[in-house]
Amino acid sequence: MKAKTFIDQVVVQVRSGRGGDGSMSFRREALVEFGGPDGGDGGRGGDVVFKASEHVNSLLSLYYDPKCFAQDGGPGQSQKMFGKRGKDLVIPVPLGTEVYDEDTGLLVADITEPGQAVIVAKGGAGGFGNVHFKSSVNQAPTEHTPGGEPEERRLRLELKTIADAGFLGFPNAGKSSLLTVLSSATPKIASYPFTTLNPMVGTVVYDDWAKIALADVPGIIEGAARGVGLGLAFLKHLERSKVLVYVLDMAGTDGREPWRDYEILKKEIDEYSVELAERPMLVVANKMDVEASRENFERFVRETGVRPIPVSCSTREGLDEFKTALREVVKPKTKFHHAHAERALDLSEMPDTTGEEIPAEALKFATFLKLEKPKAKSHPSRGNIH
Numbered sequence: 001m002k003a004k005t006f007i008d009q010v011v012v013q014v015r016s017g018r019g020g021d022g023s024m025s026f027r028r029e030a031l032v033e034f035g036g037p038d039g040g041d042g043g044r045g046g047d048v049v050f051k052a053s054e055h056v057n058s059l060l061s062l063y064y065d066p067k068c069f070a071q072d073g074g075p076g077q078s079q080k081m082f083g084k085r086g087k088d089l090v091i092p093v094p095l096g097t098e099v100y101d102e103d104t105g106l107l108v109a110d111i112t113e114p115g116q117a118v119i120v121a122k123g124g125a126g127g128f129g130n131v132h133f134k135s136s137v138n139q140a141p142t143e144h145t146p147g148g149e150p151e152e153r154r155l156r157l158e159l160k161t162i163a164d165a166g167f168l169g170f171p172n173a174g175k176s177s178l179l180t181v182l183s184s185a186t187p188k189i190a191s192y193p194f195t196t197l198n199p200m201v202g203t204v205v206y207d208d209w210a211k212i213a214l215a216d217v218p219g220i221i222e223g224a225a226r227g228v229g230l231g232l233a234f235l236k237h238l239e240r241s242k243v244l245v246y247v248l249d250m251a252g253t254d255g256r257e258p259w260r261d262y263e264i265l266k267k268e269i270d271e272y273s274v275e276l277a278e279r280p281m282l283v284v285a286n287k288m289d290v291e292a293s294r295e296n297f298e299r300f301v302r303e304t305g306v307r308p309i310p311v312s313c314s315t316r317e318g319l320d321e322f323k324t325a326l327r328e329v330v331k332p333k334t335k336f337h338h339a340h341a342e343r344a345l346d347l348s349e350m351p352d353t354t355g356e357e358i359p360a361e362a363l364k365f366a367t368f369l370k371l372e373k374p375k376a377k378s379h380p381s382r383g384n385i386h
Contacts, residue, residue, distance in 0.1 A: 007059045007060045007159075008058070008158065008160075008199075008237075009156070009158050010062045010066065010156075011157075012062050012067070012068055012154070013067050013068065013152070013155075014048045014068045014120055014152070014153060014155055015048070015067075015068070015070065015150050015151070016121035016122055016123040016151045017045025017046035017069075017070040017071045017072040017073055017086030017087075017150055018045050018072045018073065018123075018147055018149060018150045019042055019043070019044055019045045019072075019123065019124035019126045019127060019146075019148035020042025020044075020045075020073035020074045020076060020083035021042045021075045021083075021127045021144070021146045022039060022040070022042050022075075022126070022130070022132065022144040022145050023039035023041075023042075023077050023081075023129040023130070023144060024037075024039045024129065024130045024142055024143075024144040025077070025078035025079075025130065026039075026140070027078075036139065036140070037133070037134050037141055038080045038131055039077075039078060040076035040077055040080050041082050041083065041126050041128055041131075041132060042126035042127040042129070042146075042147045043075075043082065043083035043084045043086060044073050044124070044126045045070065045073045045086040045123030045124040045125075045126075045148070046070030046071040046072075046088045047088045047119045047121065047123045048091070048120050048121035049089065049090045049117050049118065050091050050093050050097070050099060050109065050118050050120055050157075051090050051091065051092055051116070051117040052092075052093060052095050052097070052111045052114055052117075053092035053093065053094065053095075053114075055092070056092045056094045057094050057201075058159070059093065059097070059159055061091075062157065068089055070086060070087070070088060070121070071086035071087040071089070072147075073123065073126050075127075075147075076126070076127070076129040076144075080131055082129075083126060086123055093111060093157065095112060095114065095162050097110075097111045097157055098157070098160060099111070099120060099155055099156075100156045100157075100158070101154075102153075102156045103153070103154060108155065112162060121150070121151040121152065122151055123148075124147055124148030124149050124150050124151070125148035127145040128143075129144055130143055130144045132144075158236070160237055160239050161215045161237040161240065163213040163215035163241055164213045164241065164242050164243065164330045164332070165213070165241055165242065165243045165282075165326060165329075165330065166217055166237070166238040166241035166243075166245065167214065167217060167245050167247050168217060168238060168245065168247065168265055169246060169247035169249075170249070170256070170261055170264075172253060173247045173248060173261075174247060174287055174313060175216050175247045178216075178247060178284070178311065178313055179202045179214055180202075180313070181313045181316065181319060182202065182204050182214060182322075182323070183202025183203050199216065199218070200216040201216075204323060204326070206323070206327065206332075206334075209334060211332055212326060212327065212330050212332050214245075215237060215238070215241060217238055235272050239273070241279070242279065242280070242329070242330055243280045243330060244276070244279055244281045244282075245281070245284060246266075246281060246282070246284065246308075247284050247286050248284065248285055248286060249287055250285040250287055250288060250293040250296050250297055250300065250310075251287040251290035251292050252296050253287070258285070259299065259303035262306070263304070280329045282322070282326065282329065283306055283308035284308055284311050285297055285300065285308040285309065286311050286312075286313070287312065287313075288315075288317055288318065289312040289314045289315050289317070297310065309322045
């Protein structure tokens with residue numbers, strides 16, 4: 001049986017660690033009279049944490065291992081020894097993962113930022129040992145408490161690809177070829193429909209190092225918004241795109257009519273999501289190196305009133321025009337963009353730096369340096385937190 005290589009939806013069972021029980025103990029030692037209570041507190045149970053990782057692009061690992069259990073806290077012991085805290089279970093998930101409660105259907109978390117960590121099951125608190133209840137009026141306490149119960153729940157994870165632009169088109173329209181010539185992505189390319197079986201992401205890099213992420217979504221068919229084929233599974237990967245790119249086979253391969261394909265695609269998006277249909281869009285006329293494309297291009301303009309960007313992946317025609325139009329819509333930040341700069345820096349105002357010591361005022365012109373004040377880090381907790 002062929003193994004799965006891409007999973008974008010999975011149901012998992014998560015359980016945090018149980019808190020360790022508190023200890024009831026008294027000091028018993030030669031020559032020490034009335035040693036008193038010395039039972040330590042139990043350790044806190046571990047948390048279950050989903051953490052965004054740029055090195056993961058599928059929920060495949062959770063598909064094969066859907067039970068996510070954190071470590072229990074250790075029990076308290078005599079001699080005022082506190083129990084060991086349970087180890088957190090940190091699970092890397094891809095950017096764009098939505099976490100839902102399987103029983104209620106409520107959204108628990110939307111993981112979109114690199115390094116973002118979400119605690120989905122909090123560990124139980126450690127129990128109190130009898131040393132915790134010592135007082136002037138209770139010098140020999142026997143009270144101690146059990147550890148807190150773990151949190152257990154069923155969660156549904158759905159992956160929605162994060163990209164600035166999403167390619168939308170019928171099978172064999174040349175979306176993968178376009179992604180290949182625009183970025184360093186290497187999707188499978190072949191002369192038959194449904195070559196692409198899962199979303200592929202590539203990055204367009206401009207001369208000033210501005211970047212735009214492109215998502216190649218598997219081709220859809222008419223009726224996809226109503227669940228025909230796997231349309232719903234594919235269309236959801238467009239929901240985070242800032243701009244939709246309609247890629248049309250202007251050569252009319254296999255007897256297709258590009259103007260009709262365009263109307264069908266727009267209708268599918270309208271039926272799937274009104275909000276998605278209102279986003280900016282670009283229309284690309286692909287395969288313009290084929291002889292029939294020129295005639296179909298003029299008819300497309302007459303039928304739809306839209307003048308697409310003519311592109312050929314073989315001759316590289318129109319790629320620069322498409323990249324420019326894409327940049328105007330997305331407006332990406334350049335590598336040297338300064339987050340706190342309110343205006344462009346005038347180099348004529350830069351102080352003299354030829355001396356032995358560089359003035360502090362000159363540093364603000366070094367936009368490649370990170371001069372923001374670092375965020376204050378919270379002090380790590382010591383002991384148990386109940």
